[in-house]
Amino acid sequence: MELLPWLLGFVVKYPEIMASAACFLLLFCRFRRRSKRIPTNWPVVGALPAIVANAGRVHDWVTEFLRAAAMSHVVEGPWGSPGDVLITADPANVAHMFTANFGNYPKGEEFAAMFDVLGGGIFNADGESWSFQRRKAHALLSDARFRAAVAASTSRKLGGGLVPLLDGVAASGAAVDLQDVFMRLTFDLTAMFVFGVDPGCLAADFPTVPFAAAMDDAEEVLFYRHVAPVPWLRLQSYLKIGHYKKMAKAREVLDASIAELIALRRERKAADANATGDADLLTAYLACQDEIGMDGAAFDAFLRDTTLNLMVAGRDTTSSALTWFFWLLSNHPGVEARILAELRAHPPSPTGAELKRLVYLHAALSESLRLYPPVPFEHKAAARPDTLPSGAAVGPTRRVIVSLYSMGRMEAVWGKGCEEFRPERWLTPAGRFRHERSCKFAAFNVGPRTCLGRDLAFAQMKAVVAAVVPRFRVAAAAAPPRPKPSIILHMRDGLKVKVHRRQED
Numbered sequence: 001m002e003l004l005p006w007l008l009g010f011v012v013k014y015p016e017i018m019a020s021a022a023c024f025l026l027l028f029c030r031f032r033r034r035s036k037r038i039p040t041n042w043p044v045v046g047a048l049p050a051i052v053a054n055a056g057r058v059h060d061w062v063t064e065f066l067r068a069a070a071m072s073h074v075v076e077g078p079w080g081s082p083g084d085v086l087i088t089a090d091p092a093n094v095a096h097m098f099t100a101n102f103g104n105y106p107k108g109e110e111f112a113a114m115f116d117v118l119g120g121g122i123f124n125a126d127g128e129s130w131s132f133q134r135r136k137a138h139a140l141l142s143d144a145r146f147r148a149a150v151a152a153s154t155s156r157k158l159g160g161g162l163v164p165l166l167d168g169v170a171a172s173g174a175a176v177d178l179q180d181v182f183m184r185l186t187f188d189l190t191a192m193f194v195f196g197v198d199p200g201c202l203a204a205d206f207p208t209v210p211f212a213a214a215m216d217d218a219e220e221v222l223f224y225r226h227v228a229p230v231p232w233l234r235l236q237s238y239l240k241i242g243h244y245k246k247m248a249k250a251r252e253v254l255d256a257s258i259a260e261l262i263a264l265r266r267e268r269k270a271a272d273a274n275a276t277g278d279a280d281l282l283t284a285y286l287a288c289q290d291e292i293g294m295d296g297a298a299f300d301a302f303l304r305d306t307t308l309n310l311m312v313a314g315r316d317t318t319s320s321a322l323t324w325f326f327w328l329l330s331n332h333p334g335v336e337a338r339i340l341a342e343l344r345a346h347p348p349s350p351t352g353a354e355l356k357r358l359v360y361l362h363a364a365l366s367e368s369l370r371l372y373p374p375v376p377f378e379h380k381a382a383a384r385p386d387t388l389p390s391g392a393a394v395g396p397t398r399r400v401i402v403s404l405y406s407m408g409r410m411e412a413v414w415g416k417g418c419e420e421f422r423p424e425r426w427l428t429p430a431g432r433f434r435h436e437r438s439c440k441f442a443a444f445n446v447g448p449r450t451c452l453g454r455d456l457a458f459a460q461m462k463a464v465v466a467a468v469v470p471r472f473r474v475a476a477a478a479a480p481p482r483p484k485p486s487i488i489l490h491m492r493d494g495l496k497v498k499v500h501r502r503q504e505d
Helices: 003-013 015-033 048-068 091-100 108-114 127-142 144-172 178-195 210-227 230-239 242-271 281-287 296-330 333-345 353-357 359-371 435-440 454-468
Strands: 072-075 084-088 377-381 398-403 472-476 496-501
Touching: 048 072, 048 084, 048 210, 048 398, 091 398, 108 210, 108 377, 127 144, 127 281, 144 178, 144 454, 144 472, 144 496, 178 210, 178 242, 178 281, 178 296, 178 454, 210 242, 210 296, 230 242, 242 281, 242 296, 281 296, 296 333, 296 359, 296 454, 296 472, 333 359, 333 454, 353 454, 359 454
Parallel strands: 084 398
Antiparallel strands: 072 084, 377 398, 472 496
């Protein structure tokens, strides 16, 4: 009986201690009730502790907690952040934002500020600017002369660049970083399509190209901006240190490189005003300056932003997709055998017309993209308050991040065995491709923002596979590589492989 009066006296004398103990017990009980995999939104710091602890494996971490949270979860930022974030892998939410209520989900000013290095290009644009750029890009990419030029230059680059390089690697017996090889290949190809110039990045001595290195640095900073506290980002910007300084240097190189390439194209055009053989995108944009309605510095800025956006889209996404595909292929000899048989039955020509007949290869590439989408997440922001099909409320102060990487690994979407590499899931019993499956996981395949270069990218990847697989067998490490924490799903440590010449059967 003496204990109770003592406790009452203690509470009266030390109320602040009892209040602190009560808060601790409340938070402890809240934490205990939640799944250990779901990040806790703590007072003041929000989910920052979990973000920092998992920043090196962010894509797999997001997948883990979305599985435990029915595919959607709100992550609150620390004090001083502009708002919280809904992370989702729910296809119903994706369809709602990208199709049913598309007009309410622009990228917004915060997105443009985060991706400022891309300027006013199509990745950042909204409204009429986005619509115009999309129409113009679609017209250029759909042009028959441009597509023929792309097919011809790709064939030349593969036959005169990639195949001899891999042949030399096979002869030496040395290991090579296949991710580096593909990034060099796609950088050269994209520069040829965009600027009409081959930078020669894919060469036996693996030269350093400042333009390509600056793109890598910029992408690293863009990802850092997603996980670093806003006050810390502002301090770096104020002091001009850290990642702010790294982005400034990268942007300086990017601007100088693009300005030089644009000047070279203008000089070539002035030297031969009647030339009609150039089918690169920069030449097409220079020819329609009146339609664009800009001149002087404004037009130069438009060209800079447009070409940089096209370079990012063409180089990074395709190289990422090819790297993950060849790693999967090296660990699934049965799939490789079926692709090899299909290629021998339908050998592609330099025009690439036969690539459409490679149905199993198309299914295998789609399955690889499901598991390892080159763009692992997509941003959205509601201009007006809205409620998603999952029941989550969104609005101007709550951004949405769609995890495409996680969506391809959700059992609720793909059923049991969703993490297995099985191209057959994309085929009908009659062996035809199931196009409708694309809308189950890829935001860029849903609604008005359908990926402009999707068909071109598939044709390019098929051409690379057709050039490599019949000639070489790639032996990679069996252990699954780790995705790099980046806005593009590259492998963290590259893909070291041994290349062997394939013996004729």
